[in-house]
Amino acid sequence: MDLDLHTVRIVRAIADSGSITGAARMLGYSQPAVSQHLQRAESRIGLPLVAPAGRTVRLTEAGQLLARHALAITSALDAAAGELADLAGLRSGTVRVAAFPTASSTIVPRFLAGMAERHPGVHVSYLETEPPEAIAMLREGAIDVAITFSYPGDRGEPDVTDLVVPLFTEELVVVLPAGHARAADDRVDVTRLGDERWIAGCPRCRGHLLAVCEAEGFIPRIGFETDNAGAVLSMVASGLGVAMLPRLALATAALPAGAVTRELRKPSIRSIQAVANEGAARVPALAASMSLLRALRGDDWGLTPS
Numbered sequence: 001m002d003l004d005l006h007t008v009r010i011v012r013a014i015a016d017s018g019s020i021t022g023a024a025r026m027l028g029y030s031q032p033a034v035s036q037h038l039q040r041a042e043s044r045i046g047l048p049l050v051a052p053a054g055r056t057v058r059l060t061e062a063g064q065l066l067a068r069h070a071l072a073i074t075s076a077l078d079a080a081a082g083e084l085a086d087l088a089g090l091r092s093g094t095v096r097v098a099a100f101p102t103a104s105s106t107i108v109p110r111f112l113a114g115m116a117e118r119h120p121g122v123h124v125s126y127l128e129t130e131p132p133e134a135i136a137m138l139r140e141g142a143i144d145v146a147i148t149f150s151y152p153g154d155r156g157e158p159d160v161t162d163l164v165v166p167l168f169t170e171e172l173v174v175v176l177p178a179g180h181a182r183a184a185d186d187r188v189d190v191t192r193l194g195d196e197r198w199i200a201g202c203p204r205c206r207g208h209l210l211a212v213c214e215a216e217g218f219i220p221r222i223g224f225e226t227d228n229a230g231a232v233l234s235m236v237a238s239g240l241g242v243a244m245l246p247r248l249a250l251a252t253a254a255l256p257a258g259a260v261t262r263e264l265r266k267p268s269i270r271s272i273q274a275v276a277n278e279g280a281a282r283v284p285a286l287a288a289s290m291s292l293l294r295a296l297r298g299d300d301w302g303l304t305p306s
Helices: 005-017 020-027 031-045 061-088 107-118 131-140 203-215 229-237 284-295
Strands: 050-053 056-059 094-099 123-128 145-150 163-177 197-200 221-225 242-246 259-264 269-276
Touching: 005 020, 005 031, 005 056, 005 061, 020 031, 056 061, 061 284, 094 107, 094 131, 094 284, 107 123, 107 284, 131 145, 131 203, 131 269, 145 284, 163 229, 163 284, 197 203, 197 229, 203 221, 203 242, 229 242, 229 259, 269 284
Parallel strands: 094 123, 094 145, 197 221, 197 242
Antiparallel strands: 050 056, 145 269, 163 242, 163 259, 163 269
C-alpha cells in the first residue's frame, strides 16, 4: 500500500479542522491542491478517505483510522528531525575513544575536558588499550576514534582509507641509573649501551628498541618487560638496567632520584595520531572530536605538534 506522509498530514488536518478548506488553510495549501492530492491518495490506497457530508466532508472509516495514527506518525517524524538537528548541532551524539596507556593520563583527560566544555551534549566514552587492539576495535565498529602511536617502519596500520589526523611527534630518551658511566654524557650513543641489560616496554615499543639496536649492530639483552612507565623508571633507579622511553611516558611518572634521562645522539622519533574510519568527517560529533584532538597542545609533555 502506497501511503505517503503528505497524505497523513492532510488527513490529520481534516480531522482537526473539520473540512478540506480548513485543512488547506492549516497546511498552507490551496483547497484544490488538497482535494487533488486526496483523490490521488485514495486511488493508490484503494479506499476512500473522505465522504461528502452536506456542504463539507467527513472522514470515512479508513480516514478515521489514518487520523488516529497520524499524530503518532508525525510526532515520531518531528522527534527524529529534532534529534537529527541535535546531532548536526552537536547537542547530542556519542563518541567512543580508545588510546594507549600513557595517553590515558595526558592526552585523553585534556581531550575529554575540552569536549565537555565545548560540546556538553556529546557523550564520550573511553577505553584504554594498545594501538593494535585499538585499530582492531575500530575495524570491528566497537570504537569510533583510536589514538595510537607508531614508529618509523611500523606496518599494519592505519589503512589507506582511514581518516588519519597527525597529532604529535616526540623524541625517545635513554633512562640510565644516576651513577652510570654514560650519565655524564649530554647525548648518549646507543652503541655504548650494547652490553647493558635493557628494560623493555609494550610489544610495539620492544620492537622499536630491537630495531634501533640492531641498526647499530647489536641485539639488546632484554631482562625485564613492562608497559608501566613508573615501573620502568623504578627499575632503572634500582640499577636493574637501562631503558628507552618516549617523552610522554616521562610525563606520567615522576623521575626517581636514582635515575636520569639523556637524549640520543641519533634521535629516534615516535608519532602520535588519531585514526577514524572513512566517513567520520561527515559525522558531526566525530568531526568535532578529531578537530579538538588536532588542536590540543602537548608542549608541557615534551610533544611537538605534527
